[in-house]
Amino acid sequence: MAGAKPLAQTGKKNVAHAARLSVAPMMDWTDRHCRYMHRLLSAQTLLYTEMVTAPALVRGRALHLLDYSPEEHPVALQLGGSDPQELARAAALGGQAGYDEINLNCGCPSDRVQSGTFGAVLMKDPARVAECVSAMREVVDVDVTVKCRIGVDDQNPEVVLPDFLHQIRSAGCQRVTIHARMAWLQGLSPKENRDIPPLDHDLVHRMKAAFPDMHISVNGGITSLEQARSHLDAGLDGVMIGRAAYHQPSDILAGADPLIYQTGQVADxxxxxxxxxxxxxxxxxxxxxxxxxxxxxxxxxxxxxxxxxxxxxxxxxxxxxxxxxxxxxxxxxxxxxxxxxxxxx
CATH class of the missing domain: 1.20.120.1460 (Four Helix Bundle (Hemerythrin (Met), subunit A))
Known part of the structure; x- marks a missing residue:
């Protein structure tokens, strides 16, 4: 398959280091052409696919969704789903394709995602998420990670987020990216869910203090490398940037290697x-x-x-x-x- 690469050439340590800065998975945006250009701007930043649903791969056999260019490494596959065995089969396909990480989407609030019982709605069922993580880890040799919200609807983030992290850590997930906003599953559109719920970056920092053994990245409302560096300097392991990296890719990625990774030069x-x-x-x-x-x-x-x-x-x-x-x-x-x-x- 296009893009396959022996896992020994990437390695978990290198992917964790790359995750100091990552470009968020964004539907209709972070396709293989976008990622190829982003890689030319930064040799180090971790790149993510658009979310690919496990049913599309396993039932629909839409394996073309896994295609990518070898130059994109390190690159992670984000999966959407809620059935542990189906996710395991999809993860295995991603592992065979040579992806450096398999990520489970527990943050998307769209109606279409909710109807499939995955995305942000999974914040309500951390035990199921843990079961999914465990099943996926059994079939791949790369990290299985999670991207989540701080909570949904009327949940208390101070209560539900620590429990969520505890359960996925117990299942073997060592890396998590936290979008520092609540998700409202009813009443707000996906676009509104990216702007209206207030950000709580401090909560993500408190989670790092509570789970020092986990690699924790923050996502949401970060629009510059200077902001990213401030989160890293304050103790977080990584920063994920979404829309700013897409709309102003040179501002975010051209200087990422020297500023975030202390290597290379600013890209022209x-x-x-x-x-x-x-x-x-x-x-x-x-x-x-x-x-x-x-x-x-x-x-x-x-x-x-x-x-x-x-x-x-x-x-x-x-x-x-x-x-x-x-x-x-x-x-x-x-x-x-x-x-x-x-x-x-």
């Missing part, structure tokens, strides 16, 4: 664009469309001179029939020329 987004061109060629030669890749590249120059011209050139050019790499090259000229114009003033 112009060089990243040029490095994307061979990847684009391969995608097009396989029958793909240009916009499937360029839609993830729109924010590369956010905040820089020429960013508007870059976005417009990509948005308008990439959807045309037979659009090719020349669209990207022309769009890049908008950034370079505008930058040079500013410098000449």
């Amino acid at each position: 987004p112009e060089n990243v664009v040029l490095k994307m061109l061979p990847y684009v060629e391969r995608h097009l030669s396989g029958g793909g469309r240009l916009h499937q890749i360029t839609r993830h590249m729109l924010g590369l120059f956010a905040g820089r001179p020429g960013a508007r011209g870059w976005r417009r050139a990509l948005s308008e050019g990439a959807v045309r029939d037979h659009a090719g790499p020349e669209v990207i090259v022309e769009a890049l000229s908008r950034v370079v020329s505008d930058t040079q114009s500013v410098q000449a003033i």
Whole structure:
């Protein structure tokens, strides 16, 4: 399968180190094309797939959902589901595909996810989550991790979150990412659940103090590397960033290696664009469309001179029939020329 890699080449220790900073799994956003570009910006950051449901893999045999490029490592597969045996079979498929980590979604609040009895609703049934984790760990040699909320609906996070962590730790989960917001399963849309419930980063820090042996990452409302570094300096093991990493990928990922991992140099987004061109060629030669890749590249120059011209050139050019790499090259000229114009003033 595309992307398979011997586990010995990655290793649990390396993945845990990579998890100092990660890009959140985001439906319709963090597909393989997005992750390939993110990897060019940062060699170290842990990347996550979009959530893939266990039924889609096990019953639907939609194994193409596991495809990725070897360059994406370290990369984690996020699974959605609630049946331990079905999740175990899905995890085994992910392990065979060479993923460096298998993650269980216990944080998504969408109605579709709730109807399948997985996502954030699982916060109400930590015993089931523990059973799922145990079943998945039995069939893979990589870490099985969990992404959760601090609670749902009328739960008291100070009570339910420690119990949740205790039960999944007892099942063998040593790494967890906590979205520091409650999830309201009724009355708020998934989008509103990302903004309206107040953040409680302090609670996540208290959980690290209560569970010092666990690798705990915080997620939610973090929009800069400086904020990420402050959480790490305060004792957390990792920080996961979502929308900011997608909409302003250069701001978050280009400087991640030297600032978060103390290695490498700040990536130049112009060089990243040029490095994307061979990847684009391969995608097009396989029958793909240009916009499937360029839609993830729109924010590369956010905040820089020429960013508007870059976005417009990509948005308008990439959807045309037979659009090719020349669209990207022309769009890049908008950034370079505008930058040079500013410098000449």
